[in-house]
Amino acid sequence: QKEVEQNSGPLSVPEGAIASLNCTYSDRVSQSFFWYRQYSGKSPELIMSIYSNGDKEDGRFTAQLNKASQYVSLLIRDSQPSDSATYLCAVRNGGATNKLIFGTGTLLAVQP
Amino acid sequence: DVKVTQSSRYLVKRTGEKVFLECVQDMDHENMFWYRQDPGLGLRLIYFSYDVKMKEKGDIPEGYSVSREKKERFSLILESASTNQTSMYLCAIMTSSSTDTQYFGPGTRLTVL
Numbered sequence: 001q002k003e004v005e006q007n008s009g010p011l012s013v014p015e016g017a018i019a020s021l022n023c024t025y026s027d028r029v030s031q032s033f034f035w036y037r038q039y040s041g042k043s044p045e046l047i048m049s050i051y052s053n054g055d056k057e058d059g060r061f062t063a064q065l066n067k068a069s070q071y072v073s074l075l076i077r078d079s080q081p082s083d084s085a086t087y088l089c090a091v092r093n094g095g096a097t098n099k100l101i102f103g104t105g106t107l108l109a110v111q112p
Numbered sequence: 113d114v115k116v117t118q119s120s121r122y123l124v125k126r127t128g129e130k131v132f133l134e135c136v137q138d139m140d141h142e143n144m145f146w147y148r149q150d151p152g153l154g155l156r157l158i159y160f161s162y163d164v165k166m167k168e169k170g171d172i173p174e175g176y177s178v179s180r181e182k183k184e185r186f187s188l189i190l191e192s193a194s195t196n197q198t199s200m201y202l203c204a205i206m207t208s209s210s211t212d213t214q215y216f217g218p219g220t221r222l223t224v225l
Contacts, residue, residue, distance in 0.1 A: 017148070032212050043216040045201055046157075092212050098143050099160065099170070100214055104154035 006103035019076040023089030032092035079110045116217035131190040135203030144186040144207035148199040193224045
């Protein structure tokens with residue numbers, strides 16, 4: 001079992017819809033969770049971080065964390081074609097190191 | 113704003129060459145990381161450093177070494193480049209251990225012929 005799992009997609013949504021991206025992780029003591037957006041040929045850029053159970057909202061983005069289910073998700077409201085990218089989930093496990101474990105990413109395609 | 117720069121966006125080298133990839137940050141951040149990214153395999157950690165002259169192996173250190181002589185600069189070295197090291201190389205810094213957020217440089221696309 002991979003430590004951080006994401007559906008590779010592509011996830012296709014129409015413009016204006018809600019895109020829902022999901023991520024599961026295997027380390028129960030994981031403490032920190034991140035979502036990155038990566039455009040083709042570019043480096044990942046941080047969208048959201050979340051550390052406690054529940055929802056965290058930033059503009060059109062909402063991160064949701066459920067530690068009991070070992071599940072973190074990203075919702076994108078009013079999706080735009082410019083949101084088309086690969087979204088990477090990253091998890092810092094409970095150890096003493098500062099390492100992040102990345103999922104392989106979900107490709108999101110927003111159709112105009 | 114966090115600024116991380118990498119020495120080259122694109123690099124083409126021949127098998128057996130020694131290759132240096134440099135990463136420079138403009139602040140005093142202690143933690144720096146080198147990843148490679150390949151289709152279907154995602155981001156994989158090669159090495160990281162938590163201070164000057166301090167380094168730790170990541171998940172795939174074989175064929176690589178690193179150097180951190182100054183706090184702002186973290187170098188990745190391919191002692192003898194091979195075709196299976198063709199990849200996108202990404203440097204990242206962590207701004208604070210308390211927030212453990214990593215920010216990435218623009219990446220270097222390395223092709224080994």
